[in-house]
Amino acid sequence: MVVGAGPTGENLADRAHAGGLSVAVVESELVGGECSYWACMPSKALLRPAAALADARRLPGAREAAGGTLDAAAVLERRDEFTSHWKDDGQVDWLKGAGLVLVRGRGRLDGVKRVAVETPDGGRRVLTARHAVAVCTGTRAALPDLAGLADVRPWTSREATSAARVPARLAVVGGGVVACEMATAWRALGSEVVQLVRGSRLLPRMEPFAGELVAQGLRAAGVDVRFGASVTGVRRDGPVTLTLDGGETVTADEVLFATGRTPATADLGLETVGLDAGRPIEVDDTGLAAGVPGEWLYAAGDVNGRALLTHQGKYQGRIFGAVIADRAAGRTLDTAEWGRSVATADERAVPQVVFTDPEATAVGLTLEQATRAGHRVRAVDYDLGRVAGASLYADGYQGRARAVVDLDREILLGVTFVGAGVAELLHSATIAVAGEVPVSRLWHAVPAYPTISEVWLRLLETYRG
Ligand SMILES: Cc1cc2nc3c(=O)[nH]c(=O)nc-3n(C[C@H](O)[C@H](O)[C@H](O)COP(=O)(O)OP(=O)(O)OC[C@H]3O[C@@H](n4cnc5c(N)ncnc54)[C@H](O)[C@@H]3O)c2cc1C
Numbered sequence: 046m047v048v049g050a051g052p053t054g055e056n057l058a059d060r061a062h063a064g065g066l067s068v069a070v071v072e073s074e075l076v077g078g079e080c081s082y083w084a085c086m087p088s089k090a091l092l093r094p095a096a097a098l099a100d101a102r103r104l105p106g107a108r109e110a111a112g113g114t115l116d117a118a119a120v121l122e123r124r125d126e127f128t129s130h131w132k133d134d135g136q137v138d139w140l141k142g143a144g145l146v147l148v149r150g151r152g153r154l155d156g157v158k159r160v161a162v163e164t165p166d167g168g169r170r171v172l173t174a175r176h177a178v179a180v181c182t183g184t185r186a187a188l189p190d191l192a193g194l195a196d197v198r199p200w201t202s203r204e205a206t207s208a209a210r211v212p213a214r215l216a217v218v219g220g221g222v223v224a225c226e227m228a229t230a231w232r233a234l235g236s237e238v239v240q241l242v243r244g245s246r247l248l249p250r251m252e253p254f255a256g257e258l259v260a261q262g263l264r265a266a267g268v269d270v271r272f273g274a275s276v277t278g279v280r281r282d283g284p285v286t287l288t289l290d291g292g293e294t295v296t297a298d299e300v301l302f303a304t305g306r307t308p309a310t311a312d313l314g315l316e317t318v319g320l321d322a323g324r325p326i327e328v329d330d331t332g333l334a335a336g337v338p339g340e341w342l343y344a345a346g347d348v349n350g351r352a353l354l355t356h357q358g359k360y361q362g363r364i365f366g367a368v369i370a371d372r373a374a375g376r377t378l379d380t381a382e383w384g385r386s387v388a389t390a391d392e393r394a395v396p397q398v399v400f401t402d403p404e405a406t407a408v409g410l411t412l413e414q415a416t417r418a419g420h421r422v423r424a425v426d427y428d429l430g431r432v433a434g435a436s437l438y439a440d441g442y443q444g445r446a447r448a449v450v451d452l453d454r455e456i457l458l459g460v461t462f463v464g465a466g467v468a469e470l471l472h473s474a475t476i477a478v479a480g481e482v483p484v485s486r487l488w489h490a491v492p493a494y495p496t497i498s499e500v501w502l503r504l505l506e507t508y509r510g
């Protein structure tokens with residue numbers, strides 16, 4: 046039994062079924078989860094036209110043809126197509142076609158291998174799994190504990206990705222991925238945007254230069270990025286007024302709180318199996334929940350807190366789904382590092398693309414993370430603007446690349462690319478990091494001229510000196 050039909054639950058269910066099990070999937074909202082309707086898909090649908098226009102504006106000749114502003118209504122309409130107008134018929138068809146059974150309703154654990162489902166008609170069904178229950182319930186937006194916050198009807202990521210109108214003024218609270226992407230999108234759609242960042246940098250989980258270049262890009266686009274700005278008070282009388290810790294106020298038509306996520310485990314019956322409600326469900330590398338005897342409870346995707354990204358959730362879903370089927374059939378698992386039955390990449394090679402302008406992309410460890418983990422490393426940096434392919438891509442190309450080299454094994458532990466058009470470059474780095482490809486062999490992986498990928502050659506030349 047799978048609870049939650051987001052990208053993770055769908056993949057896990059599919060793999061468990063392919064391994065020989067019959068699978069029921071419980072979903073309380075829309076099949077497809079947050080990603081399809083209020084996260085990855087609508088946000089990228091909002092951002093892609095902004096990136097296309099920004100790219101055109103960096104090229105003499107194209108710039109003259111792209112002098113206007115985005116047609117916000119057309120962008121929002123295309124976004125609505127990508128969310129299937131918040132209907133899940135297509136994904137339900139896929140799920141049923143894949144041989145899975147859909148149970149609509151809110152699921153709660155109800156002791157060993159039992160899930161009680163509150164059905165849409167107000168009924169209650171208790172389902173018992175023969176082999177395993179996999180919790181794939183994702184996360185919800187986390188809001189700070191500010192007096193009167195609910196009364197100002199703040200945007201969370203849900204409203205920021207599904208709003209039907211462009212607010213004239215938008216305040217964005219936060220400096221993480223959602224905040225940076227949504228500030229980029231709504232600014233491009235015409236809002237006056239002020240971004241209030243509590244700390245001193247953007248994208249704090251990436252190399253420091255990623256946040257610096259993204260802040261530069263946001264400011265160049267007209268976003269008022271303010272660091273060291275904590276919101277201490279909110280009120281709405283028509284527009285929203287935010288009070289900052291220094292006493293100053295900011296007024297906007299809408300305010301987005303992009304202040305992180307909380308696991309969807311508060312009302313999940315975790316206490317019936319000896320786990321704490323409201324916390325991520327900690328798992329081992331095969332997906333088994335820690336502290337629950339009997340090898341029957343699994344958790345995958347955002348809800349286990351390992352890596353809050355769709356592709357990592359789907360990866361865990363594929364691996365843990367097969368593990369569940371293998372354990373049920375008594376087949377031997379392969380739990381060696383990088384083996385078939387363990388999600389090793391969660392620790393070693395998680396890729397991420399932040400779709401800002403410039404794009405900020407990274408896989409594996411940053412210099413600081415690698416050093417803290419005790420590796421003997423060297424950071425190799427290169428100015429992307431000096432790569433021929435990048436200078437052709439855009440006039441005045443701004444970007445930077447870093448490879449973190451493990452000096453003992455001469456492999457890459459992490460790679461970061463920041464710049465326009467680098468999103469599609471990231472997978473080359475993911476292959477190098479996950480494959481632990483030695484620098485000596487990367488030397489023979491010749492990038493085509495004149496592409497931005499030539500940065501690989503420049504990084505290796507810089508390393509070898
Ligand atoms: C604005 C935004 C943009 C993002 N962009 C990207 C991106 O570009 N790339 C990327 O990789 N990641 C992105 N993410 C992260 C990504 O959305 C998540 O990592 C991903 O959705 C996690 O998938 P999941 O299946 O684990 O959980 P979810 O997608 O959250 O799905 C969980 C499902 O479980 C259901 N559920 C919850 N509780 C119950 C219950 N008790 N009973 C039954 N069903 C239940 C929910 O209704 C939901 O359908 C973004 C996130 C946000 C907020």
Ligand SMILES: NC(=O)c1ccc[n+]([C@@H]2O[C@H](COP(=O)([O-])OP(=O)(O)OC[C@H]3O[C@@H](n4cnc5c(N)ncnc54)[C@H](O)[C@@H]3O)[C@@H](O)[C@H]2O)c1
Binds near residue numbers: 189242243398
């Ligand atoms: N393109 C992508 O891959 C993509 C896009 C969006 C989201 N995501 C994923 O979704 C997850 C959630 O993203 P997110 O941006 O919501 O979370 P986040 O954890 O990345 O960022 C939250 C930010 O809010 C700040 N914050 C927290 N509490 C605050 C408060 N009270 N006042 C002011 N600031 C506060 C934090 O310091 C942090 O900078 C992330 O793990 C991210 O990787 C991925």
